[in-house]
Amino acid sequence: MARRIATAALGAVLAAAAGCVSVGDVDAKVAKDGYLDERESVQIVTTLLGGKNVFIPSTVVVSEGSGRRLTIYNTSDTPHGFQIPTLGVTAVLEPGKENVVALPPLKGGRIYSMICHLHPPHRHATLMVVRGP
Secondary structure, eight states, rough: OOOHHHHHHHHOOOOOOTTSSTHHHHHHHHHTTTOOOOOOEEEEEEETTTEEEEEESEEEEEBBOOOEEEEEOOSSSOOEEEEEEGGGGEEOTTTEEEEEEEEEBSSSSEEEEBBBOOOOOOOEEEEEEOOOO
16 A cells, blocks of 8 residues: 555655646657656755754656756755765755756766765755656
8 A cells, every 4th residue: 555655655756747638648748759857957945844844845857868957955053964865966065055067967766865075974865856758
């Protein structure tokens, strides 16, 4: 049951990223066209929640290609790190500021770990790259 709920939730996230109306359309759209991502950037917040530092959202979905950016707002009063080790992306997020992180060209079908390299115990997040049209 939990697996079905997780699968449905992922389908809903992918449907939103693809601009599809219903979850049932997702598989057909991906198989035929791939995903079109019209956003210039994706916004992320790093914050303290329930005593843990977290990235919100914890799963970021983008389509493959170049020109992808993340804008990350650090709500705390101390610097935090942001790193996608496999992509060689590293930034220090200044407190109380919006930080822009440019991503290198991305290939679809990949999932990457996003971490705070300054504070390893912080909660990690995920970058999922879907195939484009």
